[in-house]
Amino acid sequence: MKSQPTIVRPCGYMERYSTSRHSLDLYHCVSVTGRYAVPATRGSDHEGLRALLQRAVVQVVLEQPMMRVGIVDEDKQSTSFVHIPRIDLSEHVQWFGPCQPNTVDATLSKHLSFHHSQPWPEIDRRPPWKVTVIPVRGGESHSEIEVVYSFHHAINDGNSGSIFHSRLLEALKNPAEELPGLHGKELELLELPLVPPPQHELVNSRISWPFFLWTLWGAFGPSWLKSKPQVVPWKARPIDLSQPKQTNTHILRVPAPIAAKLVAAARAHSVTLTPLLHALITASVSHQLPASEAPTFEPCSPVSLRRCVPNTSNFDTKNTMLVLVTSADHPIPSSLTTKLRESTDENDESAIWEVATCVKASLDQKLASIPHDDPGAMLKYVSDYHGFFRQKNGEQRSNSWELSNLGAIDGGDDAGDWRMTRAMFSQSASAVSPGLSVNVAGIKGGELTLTLCWNPSVVDTALVGGVAADLEVWVPKVAGVRE
Incomplete structure (x- = not known):
């Protein structure tokens, strides 16, 4: 037995x-x-x-x-x-x-x-x-x-x-x-492992009544009573749980000199790498899809909650492997996507930086509010997680795409010893989340890698290929590297 x-x-x-x-x-x-x-x-x-x-x-x-x-x-x-x-x-x-x-x-x-x-x-x-x-x-x-x-x-x-x-x-x-x-x-x-507590015990997330009621209304309120948005963001094909669960990947390498200049260019415009990459993806998809199909976009970025763990916790957040994560949405006004589409001067990057600034504002707002009024804290009210996902069948996806940035890993600098020279980050294409994820990782002082992951039943491979091709051209250009 x-x-x-x-x-x-x-x-x-x-x-x-x-x-x-x-x-x-x-x-x-x-x-x-x-x-x-x-x-x-x-x-x-x-x-x-x-x-x-x-x-x-x-x-x-x-x-x-x-x-x-x-x-x-x-x-x-x-x-x-x-x-x-x-x-x-x-x-x-x-x-x-x-x-x-x-x-x-x-x-x-x-x-x-x-x-x-x-x-x-x-x-x-x-x-x-x-x-x-x-x-x-x-x-x-x-x-x-x-x-x-x-x-x-x-x-x-x-x-x-x-x-x-x-x-x-x-x-x-x-x-x-x-x-x-x-x-x-x-x-x-x-011996049994002494595992860390779950996220909801490590992070004290307070939920306000307005946020609580608004979330419940969004989840359970009758559709005929909800106001229709004037502009519906493009979010790829609706959720279809019968589709094949397949993930395609495309690896895009950014050499160390270009990566350093890209980060410097972002800082010069008072943004970070994550908003800038979101802006470049927005520009690419805007140019590939007509306004009638994609009037605007709402991507998202995972956000670590490690900073929200109290100092009184008895484990090292910098070196302990566990799950501590939430997500930030970035609604992009249709006026900005229109500006991207109408830009005819290939040397005019002003619209891209405006989108990056917009994404940074929503990301800063999320960072200022966490861990309070966070959707992840509402999971405790889900009684049936499997039913929670099954009922999403046929619904619109939550976001246009996801950009997840791990940051730079310290790979060491002793040429005669073990050291890391590159880092990559990738994940499954979720059947119930954005159909495309762009996953970013790098080495301190070294190269940067972008890994695009998608389900071809949800997002056309030609569209993702266009994003990859545009990033390959635009990343050096925005970084100030001219041929």
């Missing part, structure tokens, strides 16, 4: 948001990828390199409680995290064959597209995370390796992926002499 797993704690409201999406096959995983420069003394010893990386992964697992739990009852309202007493590392650490430098991005894109389209197997007995390694060959040695950390969104948020790589880099530089419980490819975990 199969033994029952030991419950660590019930899933919180935001965690159940992700477990229910996963159980309904609506959203699968998040990935943060790091390219590591391998020290010259390590690159030619392929087996030694594998063993070293496995030990480094185990070192991170032993310090991160959320990497040591599984999930039970995803199809129920009583979903819980459970203790995983033994991890078979052969199921969680996978090596691909080596790639040439000019083919690694194509291999990565293919792998990410596949992985983002697959649900996690047997999550009651396996922690829902995986590390995939793709060596980049330099002669006979592996000069670099791509390390893909993929995870179920209920155990980690995007920032957790950055933390994983920061801690992995530290483990590679300073390996532990002893790793308790490691026997070959098996990691025995006898």
Whole structure:
């Protein structure tokens, strides 16, 4: 008879948001990828390199409680995290064959597209995370390796992926002499992990009566009593839960010199990178779609709630992997999209900077108000999470697209030691959220990577290809790099 797993704690409201999406096959995983420069003394010893990386992964697992739990009852309202007493590392650490430098991005894109389209197997007995390694060959040695950390969104948020790589880099530089419980490819975990509390316990979100009533009215008020907006933003095709759950990816690299100038250009206009990239995407989609179909847009940006955790909390928000996230909407006035469309001078960037300023204003407003009157705090009033998502079938999507910016990871600067030279961020194309996500990650002082993720049944691939092509041209131009 199969033994029952030991419950660590019930899933919180935001965690159940992700477990229910996963159980309904609506959203699968998040990935943060790091390219590591391998020290010259390590690159030619392929087996030694594998063993070293496995030990480094185990070192991170032993310090991160959320990497040591599984999930039970995803199809129920009583979903819980459970203790995983033994991890078979052969199921969680996978090596691909080596790639040439000019083919690694194509291999990565293919792998990410596949992985983002697959649900996690047997999550009651396996922690829902995986590390995939793709060596980049330099002669006979592996000069670099791509390390893909993929995870179920209920155990980690995007920032957790950055933390994983920061801690992995530290483990590679300073390996532990002893790793308790490691026997070959098996990691025995006898003690229950001391997991952090859920988001709603860590962050004190106050809900005002006007916000509470307005949210309920938006969710349950009869449509015939609601006023119709004068201009309806474009949000791709409506939600159709019968469509294939497929994720396509496109990787766009921004070299370090251009990335630095892009950030400087944004600062010179009193905005940050996130509003500027939103503005460039708005300009691209505005030029590709007619005003009759897309009079305006309302994108969104995930926002970390780590800053909202009180200092009295007994865990390190900078180094602990968990879920602490909300989202900010950015309604863009139709007058600005009209201005973008009417701009005939390709050297006139004023409309782009106006849109960036508009997005920054809405982002600043959100940052000033959190954690109070936050929609995520309303999840505690959802009694049936699966029904919550099923009833969205046929509805308009929440936003035009999502832009998620992880920021820059410190990759180290010792040329003779382990260091990260690139970071990438990607995620599943959600069946119930924006059909397109643009995911941004970088290395401090290094290059920037934009990964576009979309479901071709929701957003036309030609449109996404146009966005990618425009960004490839406009990013250097806005950065002030002239050919």
